[in-house]
Amino acid sequence: MQNIQSILAVTDLSIDGNLAMERAARLALAHGATLQLMYAGPAGSAPRLGAASHLAQLAREMSSRLGLAVRTVERAVNAVADIAAQARSVDLLVLAHRRDRTLGARILGQPVERLLRQCRCLVLVTRVRPRRHYERIVVAVDLGPASQRLLELAGRFDAQAEIALFHALGEGHEAKLRYASVSEAVIDAHLRERLHQARVRMAGLSGGSDARRNRVMSAIGRGDPARQLAIQQDYLRADLVVIGRPRRPPFAQWLCSSLAQRLLGCVGSDVLVVPEDAVAATRPRAKQRLDAERAVGFG
Incomplete structure (x- = not known):
């Protein structure tokens, strides 16, 4: 996994948006990364009056x-595609969670969801x-090959945070066995074996050399992964959750x-x-970004 060398923070100049910029700035300091700020208003609305000067x-x-x-991106935008295009030249995109209650968001998905489909940088x-x-x-x-990464x-x-590994065992396996009229004793034995294998693999992950730099805990839950993750985050009072996102065909991303x-x-x-x-922000992409900056001007 690449180092974070460049960060783009997007704000609508709201309180939450500006707190996202503050988080991005602190990460830039910690990683020695470059930082760009970009204004993006609600989809379909005119840019806020004086947004560029306020951002500067x-x-x-x-x-x-x-x-x-x-640095600031002087061009104000209100389209997800514009943010995604700017994010192609950075390693990390930072933005606040904001719900769009328009009909377009109900059909196409929330702006952050559409960004996740288009971006290949960390978000x-x-x-x-x-x-x-x-x-x-x-x-x-998920205890697959990407877990170590x-x-x-x-x-x-x-590097100073405590880390808690979490894996959720879905209940689909047991449901299929019950549907096939398998006895509860066999189902219980199957679940115990899954738990054992999960614990062994979690121990292997947490014992890695890089992991020892942070205090690493581990836990296993059962049920819907999103709900179980939210419960674990609340229980530990964690202030960050890290998740992977598999790449799917565009239609599958929209449907599921x-x-x-x-x-x-x-x-x-x-x-x-x-x-x-x-994908890390490569030198050619950085050059494209700098050429674009010279063309449109930055604050």
């Missing part, structure tokens, strides 16, 4: 207060007031709700979504 003022204040170089959706560091991170793992990324995302989409509706922490095919 916030950038200057943030730069002076934190000693951080901050941090903020919900809590930023502190200097995250205190506790829950990492959702998620754990290592969480350890690097905030992902774990990320369902989790955003019920969790009380920030959520970091890691695409399965996450």
